[in-house]
Amino acid sequence: MLQQDDLISLVSNFLQQIASAPSLQDLEKLKAELFGKKGFISVALAGLSKLPMEEKKSLGAVYNDYKNQLFQAMACRKDVLEEQSWQEKLAQQSIDVTLPAPYAPWGQMHPLTVVLKRAVEILVGMGFCVHTGPDVETPFHNFDALNVPLTHPARAPGDTFYIKGNLLRTHTSSVQIRVLQEKEPPLRVISFGSTYRRDECDATHTPMFHQMEMMVVEGGATMAHLKGCLFEFLSLFFQRPDLEMRLRPSFFPFTEPSAEVDVKLNGKWLELLGCGMIHPRVFTQCGKENLSGYAFGMGLERLAMLKYELSDIRDFYNNDQRWLGYFSEKN
Numbered sequence: 589m590l591q592q593d594d595l596i597s598l599v600s601n602f603l604q605q606i607a608s609a610p611s612l613q614d615l616e617k618l619k620a621e622l623f624g625k626k627g628f629i630s631v632a633l634a635g636l637s638k639l640p641m642e643e644k645k646s647l648g649a650v651y652n653d654y655k656n657q658l659f660q661a662m663a664c665r666k667d668v669l670e671e672q673s674w675q676e677k678l679a680q681q682s683i684d685v686t687l688p689a690p691y692a693p694w695g696q697m698h699p700l701t702v703v704l705k706r707a708v709e710i711l712v713g714m715g716f717c718v719h720t721g722p723d724v725e726t727p728f729h730n731f732d733a734l735n736v737p738l739t740h741p742a743r744a745p746g747d748t749f750y751i752k753g754n755l756l757r758t759h760t761s762s763v764q765i766r767v768l769q770e771k772e773p774p775l776r777v778i779s780f781g782s783t784y785r786r787d788e789c790d791a792t793h794t795p796m797f798h799q800m801e802m803m804v805v806e807g808g809a810t811m812a813h814l815k816g817c818l819f820e821f822l823s824l825f826f827q828r829p830d831l832e833m834r835l836r837p838s839f840f841p842f843t844e845p846s847a848e849v850d851v852k853l854n855g856k857w858l859e860l861l862g863c864g865m866i867h868p869r870v871f872t873q874c875g876k877e878n879l880s881g882y883a884f885g886m887g888l889e890r891l892a893m894l895k896y897e898l899s900d901i902r903d904f905y906n907n908d909q910r911w912l913g914y915f916s917e918k919n
Contacts, residue, residue, distance in 0.1 A: 599654045606661045612669050615662060622658055696912060700798060700904055703892040704780060707800060710824045714817070716776045716802065721763035723782055724754050729762040733873040734842040749784050756784035760799045761842060761885060767803070768874035774806035775881070780888070791900045798888040805866070805881035811845065814863055814882040822851060822860075826895065835863070842867050843883060851894070858894055861886030 602622060609615040697705070708718065721729075730736075731743055741747060742758060749756040763779035780800035787793040804817065815835060823831040832852035840846045843864025850857045863884030871879045889901050903911060 599657065602658060603661050606658070606665050609665055609669070612666065612673065615665055615669060619662060622662075693909075693913070698904070698912065699892050699896060700888055703895060704798070704800065704888055707821075707825060707888075707891070708778065708780070710821055711778045711802060714776075714820065716778045719763055719767050719777050719779050720781060721757075721760070721766050721779065723757055723784075724751060725757040725762045726754055729765045730755060730757050730759075733765040733870060734761055735867050735869045735873070736841045740841065747786050749786065758785050759783055759885060760801045761883075764801060764803045764883065765870070765874060768805070768871070768876060773876075773879060773881075775803065776806075777803045779803075789902065791902065794889075794901055794905070797901070799885055800888055800891075801883060801885040803866070803881060803883040805879055807880065809865070809880045809882055811847075811865060811882070814865070814884070817882075818849060818863065818884060822849075825891075826851070826853070838862060838864075840864055842870050844868075849884070853894060854897075860890065860894065 602618070605618055606615070609618060712718070727743075731740070736742060748758055760779045760781055760783060763781075764777060767775065767777050767779075778800065780798065782796055783799045784796050787795055789795065802817075802821075804813070815833075819831070819833055822833060823829055834850050834852075834857070835847040836850065838846045838848040840862055843862075844867045846862065846864035848859060849861045849863055851860050852858075861884050864882065866879075866881040866883055871877065871881075889904060892898070892904070893901065
């Protein structure tokens with residue numbers, strides 16, 4: 589066993605080493621030298637078992653006192669080193685809040701969103717209410733109630749996406765059927781959303797596109813009212829009070845008479861949408877009789893292409909930030 593003076597000197601030396609330990613790793617090494625299985629304190633305490641009882645008691649108290657001093661010294665040094673390490677990390681990761689922030693470009697609405705928002709604003713201002721419906725529809729709401737016969741090409745699996753007896757709606761006219769079933773006239777309804785058809789993707793077609801439709805059901809509605817409503821909407825949308833518009837005879841199963849609407853932009857007549865008086869069979873399918881009304885429907889992509897003078901519908905879906913930025917300036 590060590591003499592008292594040698595023990596004091598050795599403990600003092602360890603305390604100095606602890607106080608000057610440069611890092612947490614060095615402190616852990618000292619801890620192993622002191623309290624490890626073969627460390628100074630562990631070996632010294634184990635040697636007490638060979639001493640007489642009286643000597644064991646007196647030396648045991650001394651060793652335990654030194655042990656506690658060393659433990660406290662190590663705990664204090666560990667706190668200091670951890671604080672130093674934390675401050676060093678903070679210094680390395682510090683941010684100068686006075687520096688200018690990195691440039692982040694402003695986001696902007698997609699051209700289709702701009703067109704939809706503007707169209708809805710105009711029609712709501714004309715007294716219409718917005719209604720929505722599901723993308724997955726029943727054949728009844730999408731075809732039968734709209735007077736589309738079973739032999740119509742649009743019902744073929746080559747034109748429509750069928751899903752376990754239902755289908756992805758091919759137009760938003762199905763929303764009009766739901767409204768007619770649930771509401772009583774007079775009605776002024778607009779509906780919009782995604783529609784789906786088995787089209788090859790090219791400059792004028794995509795398998796998924798967007799439509800917006802308008803329906804009016806009220807007593808005494810005529811084609812003259814339809815034409816006036818269309819002109820009011822389109823002249824406000826294109827911001828042209830003197831807009832030239834014409835109706836050409838056409839055919840749709842759910843309207844009679846039916847017409848295609850053209851507008852004159854930049855000196856050219858351009859086809860825009862379809863419209864007509866709601867077919868009496870549509871009212872009958874919805875449990876209504878002796879009603880009159882009119883409706884029109886159009887593709888939002890078509891409306892946007894005319895507004896922005898675009899020639900390729902695929903540009904809307906390329907997610908080119910430069911392209912989108914160009915339209916944010918025009919809006």
